[in-house]
Amino acid sequence: MTKTDTSNPDYFHKVVDCQWACPAHTPVPAYIRLIAQGRYGDAYLLNRDSNVFPGILGRVCDRPCEPACRRSRIDEEPVAICRLKRVAADHREDITDRLPKKPAKTNGKRVALIGAGPASLTVANDLAPLGYECTIFEKLSAPGGLMRSNIPAFRLPESVLAEEIGYILDMGVELKLDSPVSSMKALLDDGWDAVFVGTGAPKGKDLNIPGREEGAANIHIGIDWLESVAFDHTDKIGESVLIIGVGNTAMDCCRTSLRLGAKNVKVMARKPRNFFKASEWELEDAEEENVDIVVNHSPKAFVTKDGKLAGMVFEIFEYDVDAAGEITGQRVIGEETIPCTDVILAIGQENAFPWIEADAGIEFDKWHVPKVDEATFQSTRDGVFFGGDSAFGPKNIIWAVEHGHQAAISIHRYCQGLDLTNRAPREIELQSAKMGMFEWRYANAFDASERREMEHVALVDRFKRLNIEVELGFNAEQIAVEVQRCLNCDVQTVFDAPLCEECDACIDICPVECLSITPGAEDEAVLRASLTQPEAPDGQSLYVSAPLPLTGRVMIKDENVCLHCGLCAERCPTSAWDMKEGVIHIPHADDQEVRQEALA
Numbered sequence: 001m002t003k004t005d006t007s008n009p010d011y012f013h014k015v016v017d018c019q020w021a022c023p024a025h026t027p028v029p030a031y032i033r034l035i036a037q038g039r040y041g042d043a044y045l046l047n048r049d050s051n052v053f054p055g056i057l058g059r060v061c062d063r064p065c066e067p068a069c070r071r072s073r074i075d076e077e078p079v080a081i082c083r084l085k086r087v088a089a090d091h092r093e094d095i096t097d098r099l100p101k102k103p104a105k106t107n108g109k110r111v112a113l114i115g116a117g118p119a120s121l122t123v124a125n126d127l128a129p130l131g132y133e134c135t136i137f138e139k140l141s142a143p144g145g146l147m148r149s150n151i152p153a154f155r156l157p158e159s160v161l162a163e164e165i166g167y168i169l170d171m172g173v174e175l176k177l178d179s180p181v182s183s184m185k186a187l188l189d190d191g192w193d194a195v196f197v198g199t200g201a202p203k204g205k206d207l208n209i210p211g212r213e214e215g216a217a218n219i220h221i222g223i224d225w226l227e228s229v230a231f232d233h234t235d236k237i238g239e240s241v242l243i244i245g246v247g248n249t250a251m252d253c254c255r256t257s258l259r260l261g262a263k264n265v266k267v268m269a270r271k272p273r274n275f276f277k278a279s280e281w282e283l284e285d286a287e288e289e290n291v292d293i294v295v296n297h298s299p300k301a302f303v304t305k306d307g308k309l310a311g312m313v314f315e316i317f318e319y320d321v322d323a324a325g326e327i328t329g330q331r332v333i334g335e336e337t338i339p340c341t342d343v344i345l346a347i348g349q350e351n352a353f354p355w356i357e358a359d360a361g362i363e364f365d366k367w368h369v370p371k372v373d374e375a376t377f378q379s380t381r382d383g384v385f386f387g388g389d390s391a392f393g394p395k396n397i398i399w400a401v402e403h404g405h406q407a408a409i410s411i412h413r414y415c416q417g418l419d420l421t422n423r424a425p426r427e428i429e430l431q432s433a434k435m436g437m438f439e440w441r442y443a444n445a446f447d448a449s450e451r452r453e454m455e456h457v458a459l460v461d462r463f464k465r466l467n468i469e470v471e472l473g474f475n476a477e478q479i480a481v482e483v484q485r486c487l488n489c490d491v492q493t494v495f496d497a498p499l500c501e502e503c504d505a506c507i508d509i510c511p512v513e514c515l516s517i518t519p520g521a522e523d524e525a526v527l528r529a530s531l532t533q534p535e536a537p538d539g540q541s542l543y544v545s546a547p548l549p550l551t552g553r554v555m556i557k558d559e560n561v562c563l564h565c566g567l568c569a570e571r572c573p574t575s576a577w578d579m580k581e582g583v584i585h586i587p588h589a590d591d592q593e594v595r596q597e598a599l600a
Contacts, residue, residue, distance in 0.1 A: 003546045003554075006494075009428040012582040014541055015559050016490045018081060021068035023402040024050040025586045028065055028081055029490040033442060035088055036483040041095045043088035048099075050586065051085075052122050052168075052401050053147075055160045058086025059471065060151055062248075062279060062396040070487050073561070077451040079485045083474055089160075090473050100129035102172035107131035109415045112192040114181050117145020118397045119388030120198035121168050122404025126589040127411060128171040136173060139180035141231065143169075145200055146389075147397060149227040150249065152256050153467035184356040184384075194383045194411045197370075198404070201389035203352035207244060207345050211302030215309035215343070219302065222249045222346030229256055229466070236261050238341025242312055243267045244299055245346035247277040253344045254291045259466045265291050266338065268312075270298045271327070272319060285470070289459065303337060311339040349394045369393065376420040377407040385410060408589040424587035430580040433491050433566075440579055442491050444566040446511075447484040454478075491564050492582045495555055497546040499576035502553070506568035506577055514558040515568065520547060531558045 006012065014020050018028040026047060034043035047054035061082050069078030109132050113120040116138035124134040142148055143165050147156065169175055181187055187195065204221035206212075212219065218238065222245070228234040241257045243250045246269040254265045267286065269276060272295050276283065287293065297314040304310055314336050320329035351369055356362055361381035363371045370379050372386045379386055387403030389395060410420045433441045455472045462468050474482065507515045518530045524542060543557035569577040585591075 002544075003497075004541065004544045006543075009426045009584065011541060012428055012430075012490075012492050013426070013584050015492065016582070016584070017068040017070055018065040018079075019490070019584065022050075022065045023399045024052075024405065025402075025584070026050045026065070026085075027490065027584065028079075029486055029488050030581075030583075031088060032079070032081075032084055032483050032486045033488070035084055035479065036443070040088050040091040041093045041098070044092040045095055045098060047085055047088055049588075050401075050405075051398060052125050052404075053118065053164050053397070054085050055089035055164050056147060056156060057398060057401075058082060058084075058089050059160070060147075060156050061085070061398055064398070070489055070563075071485055074563075075448075075450065080451055080454075080474075080482050083452075083454055084479075084482060087474055087479055096167070096170075099167055100125075100171060102128060102170075103131045105131065106133050106172075109133065109193045110135070110191070111194045111196065111411060111415075112137065112187060112190075113196045113198060114187075115145055115197070115199035115388075115390070116140075116143035116165075116175060116177075117198050117200050117388060117400065118147060119200075119390070119400040119404040119407070120145075120196060121165060122401045123196050123198070123387070123408045123411065124173045125168045125171070126405060126408035128168070128173050130412065130590060132412075132415070134173045136175050137179045137181050138175065138177050140227075141177055143175055143177070145198070146223075149230050150223050150252065152226070152229070152252050152259075154255070154259065154462065154470050155252070157467065157469050180355075182355050184360045184362070188360070188384075192383075193415050194385065196407055196411065197379075197384070197386045197390050198388045198400070199353075199390045201349040201351050201394045203350050204345065205348040205350060207299060207347060209299055209301050211304050211309075214304040214307060215302045218309040218342045220342065220344045222253050222344050223349060225344055226252060226256065229260070234260070239263045240340045241265045241342045241344065242338060242340045243344050243346055245269075245348070246283075246293070247346060247348070248279060248282050249349075250344075250346035251278050251282040251286045253346050254286055255289055256466070257342075257344070258289055258291070259463050262342075266340075267291055267293045268297050268299070268314065268338075269293060269295045270317065272296065272321070274325060275327075288456070289462075297336065300335070302343070303339075309341065309343065311337055312343060313337050349389070351390060351393065353390075375406075376410045377403060378410055378414070378420060383414060405588050409587070409592055412589040412592050418592075424591045426587065427585040429583045429585070430492065430494065431583060433579040433581050434569075440491070440566055441581070442488045443484060444488070444491075444564070444579075446487075446563060446565060447481075449481045449485055451485065452478040452482045488564050490582050490584075491566075492580050493543075493557065493562060493564060493566075493568065494578050494580045495543070495545050495557070496576050496578070497548055497555065499574045500545075500548050500550075500555065501574055501576075502548055502550050503573065505571045505573065509567045509571045511565065511567065512561045512563055514560075514562045516556050517548070517553050518556060520552070520554045527554075527556055530556070 031043040031046045066078040072078040113136045204223040237260045241262045296317045301313040316334040318333045363380040385407045387407040388400035545555040566579045
């Protein structure tokens with residue numbers, strides 16, 4: 001096996017598992033260090049460079065970073081990354097004078113954005129400072145898309161939503177509310193230089209089983225019902241509510257029902273809990289509010305009495321599950337009728353484009369999903385781009401943000417007449433973390449503290465109003481402890497083979513035994529066999545040095561278990577080991593302009 005190519009920017013990026021797992025590649029350890037220093041404004045702005053909505057996502061992100069966090073390999077509890085993002089947002093000083101500004105003169109290029117959700121807002125955020133005239137068309141009376149219409153105010157306060165959207169609109173972005181686009185062809189005829197579609201997946205799935213029509217007055221589509229609540233069209237519901245589905249939308253529906261007067265709320269799941277789509281913390285929050293989650297019940301029919309919904313019939317399933325956790329068999333073992341006053345269907349969402357004409361030049365697949373290039377986000381019609389749920393189906397806010405960043409790059413290049421695929425590459429810069437002989441620019445001591453738990457408003461108080469935010473945020477003690485749980489995975493352990501004397505001092509001092517000096521081998525499996533923990537996650541790299549000068553052997557490091565503590569670098573008598581912060585640069589639309597100037 002040849003020497004590891006650490007010049008590839010993705011090598012050290014993958015080692016920062018949290019940042020690699022984040023669709024927008026937010027530099028998690030870097031902003032946590034800023035929080036530790038009390039530099040909340042700097043931490044917020046560093047967040048905002050990539051995820052655009054730190055205050056929003058600090059409350060409602062699906063947290064793909066946390067399952068990837070290396071801390072969970074030590075004590076099974078990841079760093080509270082999402083909570084700390086909120087800390088930066090809640091404690092920052094006024095940063096408005098440090099945000100991108102509208103240029104004094106536009107570049108004359110006009111971009112239409114359909115839907116004022118996170119994807120469109122991100123595109124506008126990236127393009128407006130470059131001089132583009134961005135106009136957002138929104139069918140509702142307020143911006144935000146699903147962030148406003150489908151996420152309840154007790155999870156995401158309107159003030160936080162309005163403030164972060166306002167930062168983007170203040171860049172000179174025009175917002176047209178109550179302005180649905182009814183014809184793509186008519187829009188294209190208006191002479192826009194580019195069009196971005198960020199309309200989400202606005203159609204909730206229905207459940208066409210016996211009794212559906214008879215009970216229609218009390219059977220609600222989840223996302224439509226949440227929107228109706230958000231815009232004050234609905235302010236009450238019956239006392240006994242069944243939620244069909246176990247995704248995050250179902251959790252928002254059940255908790256909102258309690259706030260509108262329901263006394264008994266059940267979430268009905270067809271499969272066992274380990275197959276639920278909802279995040280575990282969403283389930284825990286619902287159960288804390290005494291929502292009953294019923295498993296292995298599949299809807300069979302709605303029950304009506306005197307022309308009104310009275311309950312639902314469910315088939316009770318039993319499942320065979322193998323050692324890998326996969327279902328290998330199922331059978332119906334019974335039937336149960338559960339009374340209710342209302343049913344909310346939260347069984348999925350899908351795209352809907354009735355306003356895009358068949359002859360508009362935009363092709364759709366057999367599921368009526370637009371054919372979109374996964375790298376450029378351009379549709380089959382030049383100059384028309386899609387992002388967020390409207391591009392590839394329902395995901396989450398942070399994915400919509402990343403789609404927006406990538407679509408903005410393509411729109412910028414398209415409007416400048418450049419190849420959409422020749423994009424600026426990722427880059428990494430390694431900066432020494434050394435301050436003195438044994439001092440580093442980061443706290444490298446391991447903190448054994450357990451993950452902090454966020455306090456909630458008391459159960460007796462949280463139902464008084466629909467907009468009482470349940471989560472209270474971290475206090476000063478919790479912040480101080482939680483930031484120290486981060487392992488600083490972006491401060492990389494870097495090895496210079498020609499300096500190594502093969503004294504084994506680094507191997508002796510390593511607390512997790514991640515280092516070995518061993519004969520070189522062409523087969524990576526042979527090298528992995530010499531590790532203390534040879535099983536590594538898929539894609540986790542193995543650091544292999546060039547041949548060592550004295551014996552020709554190689555130094556190998558198991559990136560899977562390394563704590564980035566720096567003890568090897570402190571102990572090494574020849575400085576063959578060093579600690580360097582890896583600053584990973586993820587290009588956005590403004591970097592394409594820099595690249596153009598560099599190539600000119």
